[in-house]
Amino acid sequence: MAAAASGAIVFVLTGMSEVVWATMIGIPIVVVAGIALYVRGLITRSKTSEQQYVRKRGRSVAETFQDYLRTLNDLRDAYPNWSQSVDARVDSLVADFGTQGIRFEPRSGSFELTGSVDSADVQEFERLETEIESFHDEFEELFREFAREETDEIESQTARLEDVDLVRSAPSVSLPPATDPIPAYRDTLDEAREEADEAIEAAIETVREMTRGDMRPDDIDAIEAELESASGAADNHDYYAATESILEARDRLRDQLSGSFEAERDRLSDLLDAVLRSNVDEHVDAEYVDEITKMRDEVESLDSALELAELTRKQAQLRRTCVTMIRSMERDLDDAVRTLQSAELPGGYYDEPPVVEESLAETLEDIDDFERFTAEWADAAARLTDALETARTKASVVEAYDDFAGQIDTRLQEAGEVTADDLPVRHAEQFLGLYNRRNPSIEFDPAQGVLRRGDVERHDVTVDLQYERGGELRQATVELDGGVHSERETVETRVAASVEFDEVPAGTYTLSGDPGDEAFGSVERELEVDGDTTTAVEFAERSLRERLCSDFDQDMGEHVPAIDSQVSSTFEEQGYVSTGMELPVRDSYVPCLIAIWSERNGYDLVESDEEVIVYDRSQVERELKNTVRYNIEAGDELRFEEAKKNFLSVPLPDATIREMVAGLETGEDVTTTATAIKIE
Structure with missing residues (x-):
């Protein structure tokens, strides 16, 4: 187009021939110039893209190196004692990056792309990428090796402390697999260090505890300095140095305390032997004896002066246990003595030893000297053992005496004598001796352990019986029981009688x-027969309440509140209460409980056809008075059953109604028959 335009201009100005020549020459020139400009543009654009690629590639490789540098620096900061050998490698890589136009600050890991990076060699960045990956693998493996070596050192050094009993157990660390990443190794190493620090601290405190006994070392300052050095070394994770300082302090302490340790262990062993030689195991809880036996074994295993503090602790523990055993024996002795004191023993059967009035446990607690404590304890244990054996034996005999006295009586009557072998019981001689003291007429040979009947005086005994009131024919039984001799007689009477016992051996008897x-109470008392004797027995009439409650040893009044509300409510509604009603207590308790309730509330009590009834007598008397006044005509009668059904609120027995009618003041001539109320 440009060539054609040029030709047109030439044509206008010069004519035809010039136009032709101008067109033929101008068109190629324009074409060539355009091509040149196009090629130049392509070359410029290609050069710009290549520079951008090189810069981008360089940044990517630099960022990877930056991450690795920062990881390395973090490990260096966290583990200052990690002496890795990678500095030369870092410097070389930093220099190589600088050659390619990337400036690095190794300590911070920061980098900068300079202008010369545009002319860098892409292949050089490829090489650097391979180099930094190798560098990364190298320092990671170096750290893994460092972690393995330090954990091995931790186990080795703490094991040394365990071997001398300064720590209970050395740390045991399980390393992760070799291919695990660095964080896993860091966690393992940190955990091992934490356990090692605790072990070092425990060992230091153990040594310090050894210095706190009664015997303090002369060079305590030097020992403390070693322990401070150990603590500082542990802070720097130098566990070898820490262990060396601890063991040095321990050795210093051991050398100075060896004499004291032997003396203290001997004193402790003497007390242990004294306890185990004594016979207290029969009089104290088995747990105390087990504790002493276990402690003896533990003391025998203590063989180092460095265990003086532990020895001192065991001394204190043993003292407490020994005092506790003595106090336990004193309590048991008091219990046995109280049993004997309450038994009304015959004279000479048991004499309290002086130890009963002493407080041996308190005396022992006030003794500081260990050797004196041992001697006093052995004496106290021996005295209490003897006293307990005697008191317990005699107390057990007293408590079981009644169970075997009858057997002794029978054997004496049948065979004339009783030996220890005849009694199926421990301490048979003690039973025979007590029997003899309670029955002086019986001879006792303690050397052979034999009771024999001897010649004794005999007397006649007359018992006069008297009932408080007469009544139906009754059968009374009277018994004399004196152990060796016992008799029983039965007699029938309405109000009085006499019973004769002939040829009764002199002695003390129970008369029942x-x-x-x-309706009458039984009688039991002691009777001394030392000549012909006449004695009286009066059977007193018992109230209904006494009879209903006679079978209970406990205070039944304590149970009345449990029924008070219901009984009161029922009484108010029904006008009476009886054992036929449901109450919230055991059935066997009900008769006695409502009898007590009636007594406390001022009501009357009556028994009718095996049923106990509580009622208000004044209320029934008013009802009877109204019944007589308004419901019975002169010459007529009202049967008891009809009266109870229609006019009385309480189903009283006929006998009670007759008795109440007899006391009425109605102005009428009122009498009763066997079955009715009658007005003449």
Whole structure:
């Protein structure tokens, strides 16, 4: 187009021939110039893209190196004692990056792309990438090796402390697999260091504890300096140096305390032997004896002066246990003596030893000298053992005496004598001796352990019986029981009788009388027969309440509050309460409980056809008075059953109604028959 335009201009100005020549020459020139400009543009654009690629590639490789440098620097900061040999490698890589136009600051890991990076060699960056990966693998493996070596050192040094009992157990570390990343190794190493620090601290405190006993070392300052050095070394994770300082302090301490240790162990062993030689195991809980036996074994295993503090602790523990055993024996002795004191023993059967009044445990607690404590404890244990054996034996005999006295009586009557072999019981001689003291007429040979009947005086005994009131024919039983001699007689009477016992051996007897009628109380008392004797037994009438509660040893009044609310409510609603009603207590308790309730509330009590009834007598008397006044005509009668059904609120027995009618003041001539109320 440009060539054609030029030709047109020439044509206008010069004519035809010039136009032709101008066109033929101009068109090629324009074409060539355009091509040149196009090629130049292509070359410029290609050069710019290559520079951008080189810069981008360089930045990528530099960022990877930056990450690795920062990881390396972090490990260096966290583990200053890690002496890795990678500085030359770092410097070389930094220099190589600088040659390619990337400036690095190794310590911070920062980098800068300079202008010369545009002319860098891409292949050089490829090489650097391979180099830094190799560098990364190298320092990671170096750190893994460092972690393995330090954990091995930790186990080795703490094992040395364990071997001399300064720590209970050395740390045991399990390293991760060799291919695990650095964080896993860091976690393992940090955990091992933490356990090692605790072990070092425990060992230091153990040595310090050894210096706190009664015997303090002369060069305590030097020992403390070693322990401070150990603590400082542990802070720097130099566990070898820490262990060396601890062991040096321990050795210093051991050398100075060896004499004291032997003396203290001997004193402790003497007390242990004294306890185990004594016979207290039969009088104290087995756990105390087990504790002493275990402690003896532990003391025998203590063989280093460095264990003086442990020895001192065991001394204190043993003292406490020994005092506790003595106090336990004193309590048991007091219990046995109280049993004997309450038994009304015959004279001479048991004499309290002086130790009963002493407080041996308190005396021992006030003794500081260990050797004196041992001697005093052995004496106290021996005295208490003897006293306990005697008191417990006699107390057990006293408590079981009644179970075997009858057997002795029978054997004496049948065979005339009793030997220890005849009694199926421990301490048979003690039973025979007590029997003899309670029955002086019986001879006792303690050397052979034999009781024999001897010649004794005999007397006649008359017992006069008297009932408080007469009544139906009753069968009374009277018994004399004196152990060796016992008799029983039965007699029938309405109000009084006499019973004769002939040829009764002199001695102390239990006289008992059974009235044969539950309306009267039985009698039991002691009777001394030392000549012909006449004695009286009176059977007193018992109240209904006494009879209902006679079978209970406990205070039944304590249970009344449990029924008070329901009984009161029922009484208010029904006008009476009886054992036929449901109450929230055991059935066997009900008769006695409502009897007590009636007594406390001022009501009357009556028994009718095996049923106990509580009622208000004044209320029933008013009802009877109204019944007589308004419901019975002169010459008529009202049967008891009809009266109870229609006019009385309480189902009283006929006998009670007759008794109440007899006391009425109505102005009428009122009498009763066997079955009715009658007005003449």
